[in-house]
Amino acid sequence: MLRILYFARLRETFCLSFEEIPSESINTVSDLKFMLAQRGGVWSRELASDRAVRVAVNQEMAHDGDVIREGDEIALFPPVTGG
Amino acid sequence: MLRILYFARLRETFCLSFEEIPSESINTVSDLKFMLAQRGGVWSRELASDRAVRVAVNQEMAHDGDVIREGDEIALFPPVTGG
Amino acid sequence: MYIIVQENDFDIDSEITRLYQGNPAIGAVASFVGLVRAEADNPVNALTLEHYPGMTQKSLESIANEALDRFNIMDVTIIHRTGFLIPGDRIVLVITAGGHREQSFLACEFIMDYLKTSAPFWKKETSPTGSHWVEAQKKDDVAFSRWGDDNMKNLKRDFKA
Amino acid sequence: MYIIVQENDFDIDSEITRLYQGNPAIGAVASFVGLVRAEADNPVNALTLEHYPGMTQKSLESIANEALDRFNIMDVTIIHRTGFLIPGDRIVLVITAGGHREQSFLACEFIMDYLKTSAPFWKKETSPTGSHWVEAQKKDDVAFSRWGDDNMKNLKRDFKA
Numbered sequence: 001m002l003r004i005l006y007f008a009r010l011r012e013t014f015c016l017s018f019e020e021i022p023s024e025s026i027n028t029v030s031d032l033k034f035m036l037a038q039r040g041g042v043w044s045r046e047l048a049s050d051r052a053v054r055v056a057v058n059q060e061m062a063h064d065g066d067v068i069r070e071g072d073e074i075a076l077f078p079p080v081t082g083g
Numbered sequence: 084m085l086r087i088l089y090f091a092r093l094r095e096t097f098c099l100s101f102e103e104i105p106s107e108s109i110n111t112v113s114d115l116k117f118m119l120a121q122r123g124g125v126w127s128r129e130l131a132s133d134r135a136v137r138v139a140v141n142q143e144m145a146h147d148g149d150v151i152r153e154g155d156e157i158a159l160f161p162p163v164t165g166g
Numbered sequence: 167m168y169i170i171v172q173e174n175d176f177d178i179d180s181e182i183t184r185l186y187q188g189n190p191a192i193g194a195v196a197s198f199v200g201l202v203r204a205e206a207d208n209p210v211n212a213l214t215l216e217h218y219p220g221m222t223q224k225s226l227e228s229i230a231n232e233a234l235d236r237f238n239i240m241d242v243t244i245i246h247r248t249g250f251l252i253p254g255d256r257i258v259l260v261i262t263a264g265g266h267r268e269q270s271f272l273a274c275e276f277i278m279d280y281l282k283t284s285a286p287f288w289k290k291e292t293s294p295t296g297s298h299w300v301e302a303q304k305k306d307d308v309a310f311s312r313w314g315d316d317n318m319k320n321l322k323r324d325f326k327a
Numbered sequence: 328m329y330i331i332v333q334e335n336d337f338d339i340d341s342e343i344t345r346l347y348q349g350n351p352a353i354g355a356v357a358s359f360v361g362l363v364r365a366e367a368d369n370p371v372n373a374l375t376l377e378h379y380p381g382m383t384q385k386s387l388e389s390i391a392n393e394a395l396d397r398f399n400i401m402d403v404t405i406i407h408r409t410g411f412l413i414p415g416d417r418i419v420l421v422i423t424a425g426g427h428r429e430q431s432f433l434a435c436e437f438i439m440d441y442l443k444t445s446a447p448f449w450k451k452e453t454s455p456t457g458s459h460w461v462e463a464q465k466k467d468d469v470a471f472s473r474w475g476d477d478n479m480k481n482l483k484r485d486f487k488a
Contacts, residue, residue, distance in 0.1 A: 008288035009299045059221035079302030082287025083258050091449035092460045142382035162463030165448020166419050179339040190414045193364035201355035252349045
């Protein structure tokens, strides 16, 4: 399983802060984003290629090509605005 | 008259923090430094051209060519080291 | 190194003193305080700060370690607040302590630039017209990117020498 | 603008708060604290700070005004101590408050660089081997000179825009 977290605008738009999904057929960050976008509606809109979505794998900033492994914690969120 | 102040190393070396001198024949900062250096000993050593001496005229940093007028307050001191 | 995410305010004097006390080689302490702003054209009533608890501490520690390493400074404090804040409230405090002022200033700016683009915090503003998530600013990416260029890598070497 | 030369110590939190309180457009406060250092190769026991009372206030005000003007910041505090100080004691506090961090950081560095070369303070160090006047450092002149180049004049225009 993969542990998926959503923050800020994504959490509110998806009405979801946390879910677990099977890790089969998800090898990279890109695969996960593509799979989630397939859900349609707000999912496809928020994960469209022209919207900036940041991804962290196991609490480290990650890029589209980065590998995802069984048991990983993946977070999706908008560009950060702290400080 | 000119009011002349000395600070830090110059004050200690000259054993003098303040004096008044006639303003005749002193038209610029250079004139004053030359006149003081004529006193010889520590005066000529401290005011030698290879030693950094800063000059303020009426509490503003000044250069060798700057004009001195009757009644001015002139301060001589080493490069500053505050902060 | 003292790094904490908290809801409470902080005392800047105590935090600065904590950082330099006991290390007589520290001569230069730079710091930065970020505040909730409210301007005429953006009359903010309140700000809510969300963060990603599992990642925040880790990411701030990694930024602080990078600053210690790059600029050869001696110590770093980062305090970031979360929760509900109003205009005039403090959001973040960064303190950098080193031997000389140039490295302390650079390290402090570096940490703020990295924090603004890499630490998982998000601001939601409430104004008279409703509430919305603050958009990330292009200028923060620009500020961040300057630390990666060759000029800055040379600078790192200078401090290490 | 709050500029003072004093023998007493200061509270950094109170000084920072005083500067931004009541101006909700201030979002970024940078500050610098200079401390008396004592290192293994320079075991200072004490420092005596002399100044030129008639000129000090005037020169600090002129530096602060130049920073307000160049970087379009909103307020400045400079507190410089004089008299007898020991390692770990604070010598100087500079605080700059503006809308955004880049201008506050630059203004704070600018003030420190100007102060180091233009404000009439002199340090005398007492160490186990005797006492001597601290020599001005070449690197302070270098730091000072960078604010005069064309690059910095462009920067000034940017902030004014």
